[in-house]
Amino acid sequence: MNIGNRLSSVALALLFLFSIGCKRDNVDPVAPANDTSLSNINSWVYEVMKDAYFWSSSLPAQNTLNANANPSDYFEKLIYKRSTVDRYSGITDDVAALQKEFKGISKIFGIQYQIAAPDQNSSNVGLYLSYVVKGSPAEAAGLKRGDIITKVDGQALTNGNYATLLRNNDTHSFTLGTLEGTMLTSDDNKTYSITKAEVSENPVGFSKIIDKSKYGKKIGYVVYTQFVPGTDSSPKAYDDQLRKVFGEFKAQGVNELVLDLRFNGGGYISSAETLASLIGKNISTSKVFYKEQWNENYTAMMKKQKGANALDHNFLAEANNIGSQLERVFVLTSQGTASASELVINGLKPYMSVITIGDHTNGKNLFGTLIDDDQKRWNWGMYVMLGQTANANNESDYGTTNGIAANYKVDDTVIPYRSFGDDNETLFSKVLNVMDVPVSPNARLGATASVKPLSSEFLKDNLQTGEKRMIMEF
Template identity: 40%
Template structure:
């Protein structure tokens, strides 16, 4: 078994091994599926080398377990909910191909992102609230928009016991509802959608506002993805380039205040986080540190010997479209779905400028991972173990409990306004902080119409969406 260099310029870390068998044999003979024992041996070997807490792996793990159960049995303090610094985020999937696709923003979906809530104190009936809709998706074609609500799927009312199976169907007919005096009330309207394989464009909206002598740039960014991934495993940088062009327009328009909406962004590739930070950082260039990585002692010793000092340091990029010279601060909109590479933006920029968070407390993912798969394809599994902790240029890394917002504001559970609407609570609060002019009533956490949440479609994203991922060439994903 060969360990690939962490600096190897490829998308995914893989463990290789050639099978020297005659080409005339059948595929099943040349490349037989690995047994559970082989899979578990592969898991254990990689975890002993790469895992952040490799010194905490059990001395004699039970290799007779199914691969997924075996993997989770290795994780540091995984079930101890009292320990915020435990491993909450490593995961494994039976299909490495599906893992890689989901990390690149590709998945089978209707394009409808929603959150589910119990309708009342009985905690029986459920109402769905649409968070956003992907342009060009089946949901967009069916007329869905942010703020829509639904209570039925395929003719059945959603309940705590049936919602998972109903929403997993290959053909979905949503029974819509409306708010009557603040109460979800069923209508006769239905909307039909079928899931397809979608590639998500993470930039949902960009616009500018001129208010009170201020030129405000606003971007809704939902996942850190550099671009569309090719079969070779390389991204074409489509989405990073799109952000470059957006900030180029901001620069031309003289944007001097920026609102970055990361409320539904659970993370992604650090290369894209570095790219975005480099577009707005003040007094930064290619010599300034964005963040550093703290790996286990095994990897650190190897990399120190092979690469010398600085191998675990990520610096900003020099960007012609950087608008930092016109900014003294950035407003970041956050929620309990803001995680990982999103939190890296907040932490990494704070040594250089004021970052004011508005919304609710973030997830608290100050650790990153790499993708491990078997390029011989005998082992079909793919895993995403935590491999390093991140710190900003001042060495700060202690945010496992999340970033508490400077201004606490919660969007309502139901009846949400469209992104970019100045009366939308989080954006409206940012505009007030910038201009002193209120475009919406102050909506504190205690006064928002908050129902008891049960689930979200965002949870279907890789690893529950809590992603902070290093590629071998970038040492982060």
């Protein structure tokens, strides 16, 4: 699969026949059903982009482009300010595979990690596991958050060989080890052969109520890894699990909330609406969660047909909303926190204090969808940025590489990684500090070390960064 050599993402199919009937005439180029020449594919690409792309008015003239170029190269010529503005639109020659990924289904080992050296002068590196996907081969093998992979296929990882060793193989042997001071030591008795498998990832990775009643706090903690509502067989299963978690928080009188989005690159807007509607304080179905802005043609068309508020989206009525029990929400963030995650952060800010702890977010205020050829003439598809979002106060100033700044900048590099919700876990420890809750004495564990990351984001499987998704579903 080729996605324009970019780490792109997102959605199901936009057929350009929206429910409001806003299809432009002659969007699809006329071509014989069996004609899959490059010129016809590229003509289709151009017409789709001219119609729906957020920056459609900035496209180069079609007659200035090479109609017979590879579609990936042709598509890149259409992207608006690739390095700074549209970092996300992409093209694929296997649209069916990408659709599965957008639903949270992918072929994975199931490991996420920080690749790092014990110190700046060390050539040895380790994979410090930050998250292991529920139901994945890695979890089945017994790997867990806090483990350190020191060897791959029997070879010690170094800053010179890790990229080669972690190549795109479907089976690897992983050897675990320990870090003592600046010394990585392997334990060959802890070697696991793991083969990728197709996994439908449950985004509710962890939840717990942490009782700090001595200090007047009952803390709800949830790790949420992607915005996916459910599976094909149970379309609302994951959203309903999220509702169940918040129902327990509500019943148990939770009065502080920690939303861990460190590993969440986004997903479907519909699930972002669900999550925000479970959290927001003094919200209702008459209050705006977010607003959309499309290109000139679609913005005008939608407002003409549906009125001035056509692009406003209100909160949902969620029976398990805990907003009345909260004054604030703590959100744990990283540079991989993106898209729908940022939508939730930004959308809640007009209604309550949102305190971010960790690193700045990715900076994606854009939404898009995956568009395939409705005549099924080819397997090419595009993830196209359709527009951007703002909150109820019309704020949308985080769409840069600096993202949303952390209120408390905390380096998530202290090894070993503690369990989620552990008093000594680096980011949660800072949450407790801000709450004026001391760390429990029995949580003061052994020696730790701060490692030197080789990447600004948590990586997964074969050195992949997380996809950045804000999926508009039609």
